[in-house]
Amino acid sequence: xxxxxxxxRAARRAADRPFFLxxxxxxxxxxxxxxxxxxAARLGCAVESLPAILLCRRPTGDTFRQDVEQIAARFAxxxxxxxxxxxxxxxxxxxxxxxxxxxxxxxAARDEEEAEE
Amino acid sequence: xxxVARDPTAPSDLAVLYLGGLIQAxxxxxxxxxxDLLEGIADEVIFSVAQAPQQxxxxxxxxxTYLRLAARRDVLNALARERRxxxxxxxxxxxxxxxxxxNTSQEADPAELVSDxxxxxxxxxxxxxxxxxxxxxxxxxxxxxxxxxTERFAALLGLADRPREEQAREVKRVKDRLLRRxxxxxxxxxxxx
Numbered sequence: 283x284x285x286x287x288x289x290x291r292a293a294r295r296a297a298d299r300p301f302f303l304x305x306x307x308x309x310x311x312x313x314x315x316x317x318x319x320x321x322a323a324r325l326g327c328a329v330e331s332l333p334a335i336l337l338c339r340r341p342t343g344d345t346f347r348q349d350v351e352q353i354a355a356r357f358a359x360x361x362x363x364x365x366x367x368x369x370x371x372x373x374x375x376x377x378x379x380x381x382x383x384x385x386x387x388x389x390a391a392r393d394e395e396e397a398e399e
Numbered sequence: 400x401x402x403v404a405r406d407p408t409a410p411s412d413l414a415v416l417y418l419g420g421l422i423q424a425x426x427x428x429x430x431x432x433x434x435d436l437l438e439g440i441a442d443e444v445i446f447s448v449a450q451a452p453q454q455x456x457x458x459x460x461x462x463x464t465y466l467r468l469a470a471r472r473d474v475l476n477a478l479a480r481e482r483r484x485x486x487x488x489x490x491x492x493x494x495x496x497x498x499x500x501x502n503t504s505q506e507a508d509p510a511e512l513v514s515d516x517x518x519x520x521x522x523x524x525x526x527x528x529x530x531x532x533x534x535x536x537x538x539x540x541x542x543x544x545x546x547x548x549t550e551r552f553a554a555l556l557g558l559a560d561r562p563r564e565e566q567a568r569e570v571k572r573v574k575d576r577l578l579r580r581x582x583x584x585x586x587x588x589x590x591x592x
Binding site for chain 2: 283284285289291292295296298300301302335337338339340341345352353356
C-alpha cells in the first residue's frame with residue numbers, strides 16, 4: 283500500500299491531466315475556493331479517501347453515468363452529487379472560469395494559437 | 400486487465416497498490432538522487448500505464464517489475480539529460496581558458512571554473528524550467544530527447560483514447576506552442592556573460 287502523503291502528492295499532480303478525476307474536481311474546487319477538506323466534505327467523503335478518488339479516471343462520453351456509478355459505489359459516495367459536481371466542473375471549464383493554476387495544457391495551446399492568428 | 404477495460408477506479412487502485420513500492424525501489428536504486436525527481440518519475444510512470452495500459456504486456460513479466468524497469472529507465476534518462484544540458488552550458492571560451500589555466504596554474508583553478516559554470520548552467524535550467532508547468536516541462540523534455548512518437552505525447556496529454564488524427568493534431572498544436580515559447584527564451588539561455 284502506498285503512503286497517503288505520496289498518494290496525495292500524486293493526486294495533486296494528476297490535476298493537470300484531463301484523464302484523471304482530479305482535473306475536474308480540482309477545477310471545481312478552485313472555482314469555488316474550496317481546500318481539500320472542504321472538497322471532501324462537498325463530495326461526502328473522508329479527506330483521507332480524497333486522493334484515491336481523485337486518481338480515478340474521469341467519467342466521459344457515453345459511459346459517464348456508468349463511470350460515476352462505479353466510482354460512487356466503490357468509495358461510498360452519493361452518485362447524484364458526484365455527477366452534479368462533475369457537470370459543474372465541465373461547465374466551468376467550458377466557460378473558462380476555473381482560476382489558477384492555469385487552464386489545461388491543451389486549452390492553453392488553443393488560446394495562444396488563436397491569439398497569434 | 401481492469402485498466403484496459405476502462406474501469407474508472409482502476410487507475411486509483413494502480414496508484415494505491417504500486418506507487419509506494421515503486422518510490423521505495425527507486426530510492427534504493429538511486430540513493431543519491433533528488434527524492435523529488437524520483438517521486439515525480441514514479442508518479443509519471445503510474446500515470447502513463449493508467450492512461451495507456453496496452454504498453455504493459457503481462458506475458459513479459461509482472462506489473463511491478465515492468466513499472467520498476469520503466470521508472471529506472473526514465474530516471475537514467477533524466478540524469479543523462481541534466482548532464483548533457485550542463486555540458487552544453489560550458490562555452491568554448493571557457494574550454495580555452497581551462498587549457499591556459501593548465502599551463503599557468505596560479506591564474507585559475509580549472510576545477511573551480513568548471514564548477515562555477517555548472518552552477519550557472521543549473522541556475523539557467525532552473526530559470527527556464529520555472530517558466531513551464533510540470534506537464535509542459537515533461538513535453539519539453541520529450542522534445543529535447545528527440546522523441547517523435549505521437550503516442551508518447553498523446554499519453555502525456557491524456558489523449559490516448561482519442562482517434563489518431565485528433566491525437567496528431569493536438570500533439571502538434573502543443574509542441575508548436577512550446578517550441579515558440581522556447582525560442583522566445585533563447586536570449587536568456589544564450590546570454591554572453
